[in-house]
Amino acid sequence: MKILITGNMGYIGPCVTRRLRSILPDATLIGLDTGFFANGLTNAKILPECMVDIQYFADVRYLPPGLLDDVDAVIHLAAISNDPMGNQFEDVTFEINYRASIKLAKSAKKAGAKNFVFASSCSMYGTAEDAARTEESSLNPLTAYAKSKVSTEKELATLAEKGFQVACLRFATACGMSDRLRLDLVLNDFVAGAVASRQITILSDGTPWRPLIHVKDMARAIEWAVFRNSDQGGEYLAVNAGSDEWNYQVRELAEAVAEVIPDVTISINKDAMPDKRSYRVNFDRFKRLAPDHQPEVDLITSIKELKNGLAEMGFKDADFRNSHYMRLKALTDLRHKGYLSENLEWQNI
Numbered sequence: 001m002k003i004l005i006t007g008n009m010g011y012i013g014p015c016v017t018r019r020l021r022s023i024l025p026d027a028t029l030i031g032l033d034t035g036f037f038a039n040g041l042t043n044a045k046i047l048p049e050c051m052v053d054i055q056y057f058a059d060v061r062y063l064p065p066g067l068l069d070d071v072d073a074v075i076h077l078a079a080i081s082n083d084p085m086g087n088q089f090e091d092v093t094f095e096i097n098y099r100a101s102i103k104l105a106k107s108a109k110k111a112g113a114k115n116f117v118f119a120s121s122c123s124m125y126g127t128a129e130d131a132a133r134t135e136e137s138s139l140n141p142l143t144a145y146a147k148s149k150v151s152t153e154k155e156l157a158t159l160a161e162k163g164f165q166v167a168c169l170r171f172a173t174a175c176g177m178s179d180r181l182r183l184d185l186v187l188n189d190f191v192a193g194a195v196a197s198r199q200i201t202i203l204s205d206g207t208p209w210r211p212l213i214h215v216k217d218m219a220r221a222i223e224w225a226v227f228r229n230s231d232q233g234g235e236y237l238a239v240n241a242g243s244d245e246w247n248y249q250v251r252e253l254a255e256a257v258a259e260v261i262p263d264v265t266i267s268i269n270k271d272a273m274p275d276k277r278s279y280r281v282n283f284d285r286f287k288r289l290a291p292d293h294q295p296e297v298d299l300i301t302s303i304k305e306l307k308n309g310l311a312e313m314g315f316k317d318a319d320f321r322n323s324h325y326m327r328l329k330a331l332t333d334l335r336h337k338g339y340l341s342e343n344l345e346w347q348n349i
């Protein structure tokens, strides 16, 4: 079996690669990444890319010749991966997250790939004060990032047919340790604050709902999507990937961190504008279709794992919100140093 993983050199990619390598020791795993955050290794015992058989340092907007030859499945993670980056680089976000994704899917289909797994996002539900969002609920993408995911899903739906299965996994917000840790994700941020300064600062009034999923469980969901049959969701499937037990309010997440890490102060910004993004998500479809691949890691385990991972890193940076653990900061630094063009293409290197 030959599997292409785009965006394999980010936060989720190494976990996905490790999972696939462990269950498919003989498969040919191919990585493709432009390497924006490649030097942001955190505690990796080995370079995670040693787990793939072939690594392309390439931009998903310009597919290298032969990339898709004999590829059975594509796992498409490469993207401008959050709202702050999407806001700052709006046009490029649309170009990479939407246009390049569709071009990749069309090329994969043409080359004979059977399966396309797209890392979509629950952020497309935007804000929803009432019931938990199902896949049939109306979408309310509030940002360039969320809009790019909606557009991609819509067009992928038109490409799916017998012989070319597409799964859009609408992931909850990720958390957990990775070989390339991100701290611009809510739980990771809270644990980092607690470890570095015994202080958790909630940048809202704490009430927004934010479902979470651990990176290891994301990798298991992706594994499921790669191997699912068409009777598990049809040729085209959009599914919320996470679990009902992980629908938390931001304040509850902070409190859970304070339970694990003693002497932590939580400050809630009572004057904050209400966080526009707030939604509960209904994960029934995922539970029904993938009963053996339901999330397993629980909140307290995730917090302890992050705490230990940060301790191993000797992490002490109380000002981490201005550090390279924030994807936007890493990207804008590369821009300011002249290594990335306005279009986020490498230059002067």
Ligand SMILES: NC(=O)c1ccc[n+]([C@@H]2O[C@H](COP(=O)([O-])OP(=O)(O)OC[C@H]3O[C@@H](n4cnc5c(N)ncnc54)[C@H](O)[C@@H]3O)[C@@H](O)[C@H]2O)c1
Pocket (backbone or CB within 6 Å): 006, 007, 008, 009, 010, 011, 012, 013, 032, 033, 034, 035, 036, 037, 038, 058, 059, 060, 061, 076, 077, 078, 079, 080, 081, 082, 096, 119, 120, 121, 122, 170, 171, 172, 173, 174, 175, 182, 185, 327
């Ligand atoms: N982290 C989350 O909470 C979360 C939640 C839902 C969905 N997702 C989706 O999962 C995917 C992976 O997220 P992540 O947290 O690992 O993000 P990340 O930013 O850590 O990784 C994204 C990777 O894509 C690469 N990339 C970006 N543009 C590229 C291009 N033009 N060509 C080639 N490579 C490119 C980057 O170099 C990076 O290694 C993204 O599609 C993201 O939208 C993430």
